[in-house]
């Protein structure tokens with residue numbers, strides 16, 4: 641049984657806003673990245689999972705329990721970090737952490753203390769005197785305090801400085817080792833690359849693609865721009881087995897995309913030709929992320 645399962649989830653807010661037929665699942669012990677431009681539908685999907693919103697159609701379950709009908713039971717096993725945390729301004733961080741523990745019936749504060757130390761948090765000031773990053777740390781402590789099986793983290797490192805972002809990555813690795821299932825929405829490429837087993841991308845309420853770790857940890861395709869001195873060689877390369885992604889006739893140049901394993905084959909072919917220049921144009925997952933986001937922009941125009 642998957643830890644989290646969403647099937648055909650739809651909430652139509654009108655004007656093409658909302659989520660439409662979203663389906664994915666997260667296995668036990670899996671860290672799953674959920675990415676998408678602003679307004680894509682990440683928070684709407686998460687709110688359904690938490691049972692805060694009733695779906696118009698489709699289902700969502702956590703540990704086999706229906707998000708809408710069994711949300712009370714689900715919340716015992718769930719740690720949730722919202723994208724925008726609304727704490728009472730006149731309480732101190734320590735009071736809020738204690739309140740979160742009381743709500744869960746927790747007596748043992750060892751884990752809370754460990755998290756406070758790990759994130760170098762001084763929880764004594766009033767929330768209204770805390771910086772965004774400090775409040776975020778309080779939110780993290782509250783989400784992890786009861787050692788939940790499932791963690792849903794909506795843009796968890798917002799406001800954290802780079803050092804604390806890396807502490808957060810360490811925490812996620814530790815939780816994964818403990819067998820936790822984690823759904824994490826983020827705009828930070830490095831955080832996703834460093835922690836997630838799989839990622840899904842959402843745009844305009846529709847899931848557009850899903851990648852597994854093999855796809856994004858070993859993104860081994862490279863594009864080379866090869867410019868020839870002779871027209872004859874420029875034509876010859878186009879008849880060979882390589883994937884040509886662009887032809888620039890005036891410059892006698894081609895863009896050739898190869899698997900990194902094909903490099904010797906390419907060098908062998910170019911050795912017989914009169915080449916003016918070769919330039920590597922590495923296409924990383926990060927580039928593909930950026931393209932994904934840019935396409936989103938165009939869609940809105």
Ligand SMILES: Nc1ncnc2c1ncn2[C@@H]1O[C@H](COP(=O)(O)OP(=O)(O)OP(=O)(O)O)[C@@H](O)[C@H]1O
Nearest residue numbers: 653657658676677678679680681682683684685723
């Ligand atoms: N209650 C609501 N009524 C009407 N429209 C809504 C409602 N909630 C969300 N929307 C719209 O649905 C779309 C998806 O919003 P959502 O908050 O899920 O996006 P998101 O992917 O979390 O974005 P961000 O990265 O900016 O947090 C947006 O266009 C938003 O304006």
